[in-house]
Amino acid sequence: METFLKNPKGAHEAVRDLLKGLLENKLADAVLVAARTPYSQLPMPMLIADGQHLEKAVPLLPVAPFNAARQAEALLRQDAGRKLALVLRPCEIRALVELVKLNQCSLDQALVIGLECYGRMENHDFLDKYASGEGEPAASRIDEQLLCTACRTCTRCVPETADLTLATFAGGLEKGIWLQAKTEAGEQVCKDLELGHKDMDPGHRQAVEELKAGRGQADRELVEAMARAMASMEDFQKIIADCINCYNCRRACPVCYCKTCVFVTDVFQHPPEMIFRRAEKRGAVKLPTDTTMYHLTRLAHISHACVGCGHCTSVCPAGIPVADFFKTVARKTQELFDYIPGRDLDEPIPLLVFDENEK
């Protein structure tokens, strides 16, 4: 079913009404939603148990400090005896689906509310521009050029597996927001909250298509340019030349789920004579070692699962376009394995299934 959540103060207030309804009617014991702390304009994922605190919730703002799938996972790791509603962006939901497949958490006690996402700006760009909160863009579309590269080239901007979708792209955001129930659980919530059906704005579909088409074009251009830029190992090593092996990119990555990355285990703590040997052989070796190895291995491990959120790039202190080369390689691996990450909980992880007839 579909409906329009009305609130004269606009979309954010309408979303808050919805979340408040969930808490008051005990349909959720708490909600995880991007909200502001008292000290910054930058929202953080916040677990809100008391509806009063919902006034700080700003899920539609075009900024996200990181992919909140990991925070969601921390809350859904084991049954905490509570029902959780989560307001997430499409890439966060996709990552969460991958994490469920990897036994990192379960969605049994979760109500997923996805939002149609116009994209996010880099944190510093957002803060530079709106430090005071003046002229903040809220939910409506902003200039694509202000967005981070990942979002500017993201075509999966509509949630695919959410229980409820906040249909931002249907417009009317100054008067409220459109809501769609996508699963039985979602329908039930609408029923419990006594939301009456209203036919979706006919312009919605077209708005979605238009956005996707534009993004698709940008995406193709990016991938082509990147493929050219890294066409040899030497070229690639130029791209990652400033990497300082801080591993922020894998910490930010929502699908890099390892508790301890193999690159910080004993396996890569080489005995010194081994490093000397490498230096002796080629005359010199860069330290820390294994930088290229790290990036290639991470690609081999999870490029099939990369959800394209771009957070690896966002956190890199060296300004390396990690997400861009991930996207470029992921395009190929996902095609090879005929795998679309985050699409379906039942879609098996490619490297874990195999049979004789594969070629």
Added chain:
Amino acid sequence: MNKEIPRIGVYVCHCGMNIAPRVDVEQVAEFASRLDHVVVARDYKFMCSNPGQELIVEDIKAHNLNRVVVASCSPRMHEATFRKACRKAGLSPYNFQMANIREQASWVTDDSRLATAKAKDLVAAAVGRVAFHRPLQTRRVEVNKSVLVIGGGIAGIQAAISAADAGYKVYLVEREPSIGGHMAKFDKTFPTLDCAACIMTPKMVIAGQHENIELLTYSEVVGLEGFVGNYKARILKKPRYVDEDKCTGCGTCMEKCPTRRVPSGFEEGLAFRPAIYSPFPQAVPKTPVIDAEHCRLLAKNKRCGVCAKFCEADAIDFDQKPQYLDLTVGAVIVATGFAAFDPSSMVQYGYGIYPEVYTSLQFERLNNATGPTAGQIVMKNGQVPRKVAIIHCVGSRDRNHLPYCSRVCCMYSLKFAHLVREKTGAEVWSFYIDMRSPGKLYEEFYNRVQAEGVHAVRGKVAMVTDIVDDPGRGSLTVVAENTLTGRNLRLPVDMVILSVGLQPAEGAGEVARMAGISADGDGWFTELHAKLAPVNTPTAGIFLAGCCQGPKDIPDTVAQAMAAAGQATALLAAGTVETRAEISSIDPDICSGCKSCLQVCPYNAIYFDEGRQVAVVNDALCQGCGSCSATCPSSAAAVAQFNDSQVMAEIDAILA
């Protein structure tokens, strides 16, 4: 990180004239002496000789070596020899590595310079990796002194008796009410034509009465886990509704039961049985079962209980419930046999359409003295057939059905031909593709049957039809092509016997899954090695006997059953088994609990610790294949002797 500084000894073998002239062994030893951590490096004429081994032992002591590398032949040849030498000197045999500079260097190139360069690389690789070797531990685990046999055909019966005779407790699980399997249905067996019952019944009785055998009939294995020496099996005992301890097997209940027209499975649908029944007169155990689906009281809730009224032993118990039994056994013998191919799908043969078309198993019953016709080969109308066609290879050697040869059909078809000739004098026409009679006395049997005047036609039958040219000469026509003469044939007959092929027993896949064994594309269980380990499976402690491994006759079945029992009892007699050293282990501090490794382990050797949310390797089940280690992104799972550090050190050293 290991703080023990490696002290490595390297020994380069001349292997007489096999390595030395081609590979410059002195140069290789000199090269080795300059590698990191190498304390001594020598070359010697024959490292595997006693003095060669002594050289290692003495150096270990004199130079306090903690790692050893021998560059000589293939580790498949002498790894064990040198490991033993290390052990003798008090060094862990796992702190050893071999470099194969004979099979891989001196023998495969004529160029001395290249051979020497290659030998150096291989030595460097071994030295590089051995620095990362660690002593490994193995354990001995107790073997439980009992055997579980699944399936009570001739294979299972024989395996059970052999193991029980050796003094071990045996649980023989059969899903039917009686043991016996297919052989219990036969009257005569090829090639000797001895009476099946005469050789089978005594075996069944021995199995039933053996003090070491516990028969669990009308039962199924529903769970099997554990590992060699320690399998835990869960057995479902289906309710018989008759108390086995009280029943005397008198059979009164069966006579009195008012439900009389249930098609008998044992009689292949050629006769009826009551709702309370024992499948055949020589059944073991004799205790009947009530077929709850057809019993008036159990199925239709009618007031009946006639059997209970007449049972003097008071053995009928309508309140019986399914029971579960948990057993611990040291070894498992799988003997689930075969199922006959159902020819209904091959409509051209008319089975299920024309009453005078029989399957081979039906014919076995028709010919059996205890069967529906008391052994008379007659048609449904009671008359003796005048002309009988036997069609070989029904379902077998057919891409659309069973692609393989079922091995016993030609022979049993010849048996049928003989029996028809002998008992009825009817004309017999056998249609075959190739006559296969390999086996002791088989060709002789074939010649004998041919001499009895059987018409053998080489050719495939196109169809069996009731369109007849002359109703006086038979109710059916067999249309075939004689491929030897190229002529088409329309043969009027009274009776057609379809020699159906063999396929795996129903539920075999489920048994394979539980036991962690594999099946080939046709569903037959795969042995560990086709020639050298024909009754073993890749899962230690699980053995195969009889047709479950592939179609075979009774002599081969019995031989395999005895072999399987021999293997199982040898394991039990040893008392303990040593766990392997080169197996996987999972570091719980690194494991993220993603369960990926559980999905790829071919032996179900990894379980999940729900409490800690980490995967754990069962070291008795792990075979060390490394599927888990290559799958685990954080390398929490690692196979000893083949961990990332060791393999990458090898690669590093080759390329350095």
Added chain:
Amino acid sequence: MEASFEPKIIALVCNWCTYTAADLAGTSRLKYPANVRLVRLMCTGMIDVKYVIKALLDGADGVFIGGCHPGDCHYINGNLKARKRIQGVGSILESFGFEPQRLALRWIGASEGPEFAHHMTEFVNTIMQLGPNPSKARMIL
């Protein structure tokens, strides 16, 4: 320069089939190029993608992977897992300009000594044609 090119090949092979075939090639005195360095593993199923990546980054001119024919793997299906994994890492390495021919996967059964020698010859020839792995000339990064 080209004439003196002696490629270095890392061959990751399983103990049960391809390593045994290599032994057989040796005992049969079959000649094949001496450029191949065998790394013996228990099964191709234990080949971690890191081994392939490392070998190529560290300058191996080619990586050859040899295992049992499908259906013959000593551990049931390790080779099938390897095939898929190698396909994945191969496609990634290709994105960075490694010629796909530098990474070969072949099934060589235990009795196939001549096939082993043949595959080695063929692979070394292919690598000779491709020339050295450019990574070899550069600093390890």
